[in-house]
Amino acid sequence: MTGKAPLVVVGDALLDRDLTGHADRLAPDAPVPVVADCDERVRPGGAALTAYLAARDGRDVTLVTGLDDGPAGRELRRLLEPWLRLVPLPTTGALPEKTRVLAQGRPVVRLDRGDGRVLRATAEARTALSGARAVLVSDYGRGAADALREELAGRPPVVWDPHPRGGPPVPGTRLVTPARAEAHAFAAALDAGPGHDGAADRSAPGNALRAVAHEATALVRHWRVAAVTVTLGARGALLSYGEHPLLVPVTAAHHGDPCGAGDRFAATAAGLLADGALVGEAVEGAVTAATAFVGAGGAGALQGTRRTPAAPPQGEDPAGVVARVRAGGGTVVAAGGCFDLLHAGHVGLLQAARRVGDCLVVCVNSDSSVRRRKGEGRPVNPLADRVRVLSALACVDAVAVFDEDTPESLLAELRPDVWVKGGDYAGAELPEAALLEEWGGQAVLLPYLDGRSSTALMARAAEGAR
Numbered sequence: 001m002t003g004k005a006p007l008v009v010v011g012d013a014l015l016d017r018d019l020t021g022h023a024d025r026l027a028p029d030a031p032v033p034v035v036a037d038c039d040e041r042v043r044p045g046g047a048a049l050t051a052y053l054a055a056r057d058g059r060d061v062t063l064v065t066g067l068d069d070g071p072a073g074r075e076l077r078r079l080l081e082p083w084l085r086l087v088p089l090p091t092t093g094a095l096p097e098k099t100r101v102l103a104q105g106r107p108v109v110r111l112d113r114g115d116g117r118v119l120r121a122t123a124e125a126r127t128a129l130s131g132a133r134a135v136l137v138s139d140y141g142r143g144a145a146d147a148l149r150e151e152l153a154g155r156p157p158v159v160w161d162p163h164p165r166g167g168p169p170v171p172g173t174r175l176v177t178p179a180r181a182e183a184h185a186f187a188a189a190l191d192a193g194p195g196h197d198g199a200a201d202r203s204a205p206g207n208a209l210r211a212v213a214h215e216a217t218a219l220v221r222h223w224r225v226a227a228v229t230v231t232l233g234a235r236g237a238l239l240s241y242g243e244h245p246l247l248v249p250v251t252a253a254h255h256g257d258p259c260g261a262g263d264r265f266a267a268t269a270a271g272l273l274a275d276g277a278l279v280g281e282a283v284e285g286a287v288t289a290a291t292a293f294v295g296a297g298g299a300g301a302l303q304g305t306r307r308t309p310a311a312p313p314q315g316e317d318p319a320g321v322v323a324r325v326r327a328g329g330g331t332v333v334a335a336g337g338c339f340d341l342l343h344a345g346h347v348g349l350l351q352a353a354r355r356v357g358d359c360l361v362v363c364v365n366s367d368s369s370v371r372r373r374k375g376e377g378r379p380v381n382p383l384a385d386r387v388r389v390l391s392a393l394a395c396v397d398a399v400a401v402f403d404e405d406t407p408e409s410l411l412a413e414l415r416p417d418v419w420v421k422g423g424d425y426a427g428a429e430l431p432e433a434a435l436l437e438e439w440g441g442q443a444v445l446l447p448y449l450d451g452r453s454s455t456a457l458m459a460r461a462a463e464g465a466r
Contacts, residue, residue: 004275005275006060006062006134006274007054007061007133007134008128008134009051009135009137010125010136010148010152010157011050011063011064011065011138011144011145012046012047012143012145013044013045013048013067013095014048014049014097015044015072015075015076015097015098016044016049016099016100016299017040017042017043017098017099018100018102019038019039019099020041020103021103022037022104023035023103023104033103035102035108039413042079043079043299044076044079044080045260046096046263047138047140048079049260049299050161050266051138052079053267053268054136054271059271061083062084062085062086062128063080063084063086064087064089064128065087065088065118066117066118066143068091068094068095072094072095072114076095087124089120089125090122091119092117092119094115096113096114096115096116096142097113098110098111098112099111099113105257105319105322105413117143118142119147120147121147121151126148126151129148132155134157134158134270135156135157136159136160136270137159137169138161138263139161139162139163139166139169141163141164141166141167146167152170153171156171156174157173157270158175158270158274159173159266160173160177160225161176161177161178161262161266162176162177168223169223169225171223172224173225175226175282175283176225176227177228177231177262177265177266177269178231179230179262180231180233183215183228186219187218209247213245216229216230217245220240220242228240231261233261235247235249236250237286241279248287249287250288250291251291257294257297257298257317258294258298259298259300260299261294261298262290263299264286264293265289268289269285270282317398318399320398322414322415322416331357331358331359331417332416332418333353333356333357333417333418334411334414334416334418334420335362335420336362336363337422338364338373338379339362339364339389340378341381342386347393347395350390350393352420353395353420354396354397356418360395360396360397360398361397361398361399361400362390362396363401364386364390364400364401366402367379368403369402372405373405387399387401406431408431408435411432411435412435415439416436418443418444419432419436419443419444420446
């Protein structure tokens with residue numbers, strides 16, 4: 001496909017569902033928020049999300065997982081089959097489903113249902129493992145890894161992503177990737193076991209990083225694996241081979257919905273190791289990818305099977321900005337555009353827009369959206385660069401990315417009080433105006449500096465290069 005090594009993912013799939021709306025009042029019969037105008041999004045979860053993300057990276061991916069023929073199982077097949085090869089394992093019940101209810105982008109409650117567990121391995125699954133160049137295990141404790149443990153022990157995975165309900169990784173695994181709370185729980189279980197020397201408990205009180213280092217060391221030795229990396233959220237990740245740990249910091253601010261970040265981390269690390277990277281290089285790449293994933297909205301920003309922009313927004317989470325300002329009774333302003341070559345006209349417009357209210361969220365077109373609007377050769381600057389420049393402006397509070405030709409779906413999520421367009425739209429119809437009226441918002445035009453445009457700048461640059 002792309003020269004990237006293929007990957008076999010073994011683990012427990014889930015179906016994840018987000019119900020996203022807004023909460024402006026409490027229920028009359030109980031002190032709970034009323035979440036209204038919910039938009040439903042369904043996506044792969046658990047090992048299925050890990051495999052899906054690896055496939056979106058351009059890999060040939062095979063997912064070995066428990067899967068039934070119920071409604072949730074059929075929906076998950078629909079989401080995954082365009083992207084990867086599925087090897088289903090028989091289960092005892094329905095595919096587990098996880099439903100989050102979110103208001104203003106923040107989780108309010110989570111609902112779980114489905115208790116399916118893997119019954120046994122199959123010949124097809126064993127064949128997939130025997131021919132695998134690289135294996136990633138995502139063990140959510142639903143039986144997939146246990147059913148194939150003998151095969152995995154004979155062919156240790158490049159990455160084992162453990163979870164509290166799952167079993168230990170097989171000896172010889174190249175990299176194990178617990179989150180901070182998971183590593184602490186695993187190490188505490190070792191301390192409680194007979195004959196353990198308490199290595200995970202030798203840190204001074206209050207020194208959290210030292211505690212993580214000792215826990216990782218203890219896990220490397222107890223599990224007999226090559227390395228353990230403990231993911232630390234906004235602090236990055238700590239990598240241990242059994243001594244002298246390496247701290248890999250994040251490269252940008254870590255904001256947004258963290259749902260799915262661990263799956264993004266594991267998929268990236270496994271892919272890089274499969275391609276021949278060293279463990280340290282794989283962890284560095286995984287930290288960068290997980291940070292970008294969270295910045296772009298996390299798993300909640302995935303749109304089914306549609307390809308979404310890979311480059312992340314930087315700076316503060318747009319939903320968080322909107323929620324904070326709205327909670328304080330402030331006015332939320334949004335403006336949009338391609339912003340391919342940021343010039344004085346753009347800056348003047350954004351500064352004026354910020355003065356209209358109490359925060360400014362800039363909605364920027366993805367690379368594919370710019371290409372459809374402007375033609376081949378555009379954008380000149382990729383999304384990550386455009387977002388970084390916009391985020392650096394003092395007048396911009398947050399940046400959000402949309403992949404469609406127009407930002408209506410994004411605006412429906414943010415629900416700004418004011419939508420700003422430059423004066424060059426004067427006399428033209430504003431398609432967003434009717435949408436803003438649905439929640440009492442207002443679309444307005446602001447004066448625009450004459451003679452400034454990205455197209456004109458590129459034309460002058462091209463003439464000067466001749």
